[in-house]
Amino acid sequence: MAKEVTKLVHEYLRHDKKFPHVWCPGCGNGIILGALIRAIDGLGLEKDEIVLASGIGCSGRLPVYADFNTLHTTHGRCLAFATGVKLANPTLNVITVMGDGDATAIGGNHFIHAARRNLDLTAIIINNQIYGMTGGQFSPTTPYGSHASTASYGHIEHAFSISELAVTAGASFVARATVYHAILIEDMIKKSILNGGFGVVEVISNCHTQYGRRNRMEEPVAMIQWMKEHAVTVEKARNMSPEELQDKFTVGVLADVKKPVYTEEYEKIRERAGAPKIGERSA
């Protein structure tokens, strides 16, 4: 089984060109890349129709390893670039990968507006609660009271909850998983793509190098253990009291609704404007 999965993943990697990768040993990003590839393969999507776009940071390096149309944009702007790609060619299946700082600090504006527009693409957000690549500065999801290279006295800001933010901003599909829940990641990515609207898959990941070391979880296993112990499925959480949920977070589907999708709505605008039919258009 394990061998089969490895073989499958190799079909999608630029393994002859781009390895070894830049990530630290034990990083969760590889688990997420594997889950993404299995989801794409499981849905039977063609490599040529996938555009995998990212911003800046450790997550930003993910697309270069995969054999798709890959786009490594500027910090926080990946959804803006992805918007252009998708609208120019709606037949492309656009998937973005961002980090927590990338998506909700510098790219926060683009994130909420892409969700509001219900642009049909999937945004995977790797939330490791820290700026990893730049050396462990606190991010918008760094927990209150924890330590970072720019918060050595303890962090005094409060964290965003990315998935809840996405739900409020109007995303059609929102789910959360962790790198401990590898199968769930794959499943959530599939569901997001199948939803057809703006989908957000938040994946809690471990940065033991920059976050763990400063917060008494030096080893990746300790961090993944923490995920296992603190994650509660959405279904189970429904029957839990606020006290029981105090230090927990939910995993699973948080929103899955059908809303008018941007590219379909825009096609109606073209019809109203009297545009020639697709195929008869010049340029």
Place this chain on the structure above:
Amino acid sequence: MSEDLPNRRLIQGNEAIVEGALAAGCRFFAGYPITPASEISELLSDRMPEAGGTFIQMEDEIASMGAIIGASLAGTKSMTATSGPGFSLMQENLGFACIAEVPCVVVNVMRGGPSTGLPTNPAQGDVMQARWGTHGDHPIIVLAVSTVLDSFEITVWAFNLSEKYRVPVIILSDEVVAHTRETVSLPAWDDVEVTDRISPDSPPEWYVPYEGNSTGVPNMAAFGKGYRYHVTGLVHDVRGFPTQRPEEIEAFTSRLFRKISQGFPEIQRVKSLFMEDADVAVIAYGSVARSAHRAVVMARSQGLRVGLLQLVTLFPFPRRLVEPVLNQCKAVLVPEMNMGQISREVNRVNSSACRVVKHNRIDGQLITPEELMPHIVDMAS
């Protein structure tokens, strides 16, 4: 009368830019409202869907610039339009378009600055920002428009240059050109000469996305056409993958500049008036070139041997076209609605005894022909 010339229309500069973009094959526009450029967005929100293209109003100018790069990578000619404050926000992703060699056109309808400045008044304060606004060494093309017809023709040309050289092209308009209405006769789309980027014709496995050739401009595959390659804002090798090898960095950056410098004869364009026997010249661009034109005609009627050199291409600075004028004339006047951004370039390339006279206006008002006359009379005497 209008029956004789069916394409004869009374339109403003901003509308002519819209017409030029559509005629050039632009089918994607992303923008954010800003005075005095908003008419471009408003008109394209109607015209783009009509033409089968896409208009989107983004959440800011950073996103607008990102979106047009994305659309261009997907194979669609794209444009955004803004004014000073928005142009500042676009600088970040403009650099991406430079390094990843993504064709796109950015219109900056200049208003007074810095900061919020003078939203409804003209200025030419963004000339150097257009050249050097984004960080790092980079080639870029900057064109200036001075009339409504210019706004059409130069927009078409901007797309053609952008597609041919895979470089962002900045069009500098200003509040006066943007909102002045003039009667123009625009050609039908079929009569407009249009250049498209060259797509690879090799099998995907042979495609080397950033491989140089004699022109220095690599063939460009659109996403989704079977050429799965990597696009990044990092300095990259010929395959598009990030590199830190000095020899690859050097080769890459040199090629970015070489592809433009090889095209200087085509890219650098000026318009000359009465230059044949002139011993004094006015060097101007944008709306100021209109006043300069009038001033030169007035001076000629007084028997002064004065000519006009109108810069259409501001950058790469048309040194080889300006130098002969400096060698020919005893003095040149460079009027600008800024503190002297192009006069600095003229001085830089001046190796003759020619006197470079500045005339700068920074009160939000257009320079008039009358205020240029005393300079011209003085220089000619």
